Amino acid sequence: MKLKVIINPAAGRGKSIVRWKAAEQALRKLNIPFVSYVSGSKEHVGQLAASAAAEGYHAIMSVGGDGTLNEIVNNIVGKAETNIPILVVSTGTGNDFIKSACLPKDIFAAVRLYHEGRPCPVDLGKFDDHYFINAAGIGFDAN
Template identity: 40%
Template sequence: MPETLPKQAILIINAMSRRGADVFDEVRERLLAGGLELIAAHAITEPEQMAPTVIDAVAKAPMVIVGGGDGSLSSTVDHFVGTDTVFAFLPLGTANSFAKSLGLGVDLDAAIAAILGGVPRRIDLGLIDDDYFVNAAALGLSPLIADTVPHKLKRHLGMVGYMLWAIRVAFEFGPFRLRVTKEDGTVDAAWATEVRIFNGSHHGGVELAEAQTLDSGRIVIQAVTGKSLLGLAWSWFATLFKLSARHQTVTEWWGRELRLETRPSQKISIDGEIAAKTPVTVSVARAAVTIAAPTQAA
């Protein structure tokens, strides 16, 4: 792996993401001013054009910069696997959990600085069956929110909009039976109200898997066990405010490959987008892609 990032790139921004359309011209000009040669720059306004534009860019450029939310990053990262093209990104969504897992935060200045003066870094990707994802997946209340939240509420109010919608849909949600088959073949079972699958450390913009890193070589399944939605609310509260009791509100399983089943079957949101349904096999793709990382996170 080279020690420095390429000085040529193609810029692709999802203009339908929360900040995409607003920052396209600014980002392009700042990258050019910083000495980066842009082979091409695209502001994507039709969702179905995102994947073919990225596929074409990966074949032509040593680095491709994708701007959008976690869903945009997750749906395009598959096309970098098995290539030498560097995956660079601009966090332009609502939660931007992947940027936080990387230690980049959500500041546009920091993201541009990483592209212009950061370092290449190999990171793991998560796999749900054969679908790669960059940061985290979830089942339970989170997918119900992701599947039903009005786009305008999400776009204009961001995390506040998510929280308001979560309160509304919580009354439609019930606990489910969870089974996790570990690498040695043993099975753990429990009632759960939420399950998270981590390649990174953040979900919903919040650090929930504090010990996980993007190059750990392991995947994490974390469950808020029990049947009470009050218990789920307490778990989030304790985590948000870093209370010492937060670790007692969840159960975790770590491994290179784990089998996850539920009764009844549950939809799974992968980096914020509904993309799978239980039962699934979750695993880690070790050192799968090279990203443009900030120097302090290398």
């Protein structure tokens, strides 16, 4: 199992790096091979995600908030060569996705789910050419 870790250092008002260190310890404790990348921008997150399958990664770990996860999803879903799971370590300010998907907030518990091969499938929505896994909004909620 080769894991690509994408870290958004801006998520959660800068808490991502601290939470990443805890995730890194969990990965090492469970002997999970990984390569980590600190993203420089939203676009960089997308580029890192889009290249994961071609580079031979079996999964992606998102270390960031809902926006980071959204960028990863929108750059891997629908690609013919891509069908890899996403491990979520939420470090954002809202973390709505893990709350609504009933995923563990505890970093070690989240990594252990991946290590044990117990994926938690979630529904995926699509509007025009944009995918969403958490919520879609219009009006004041829109981007």
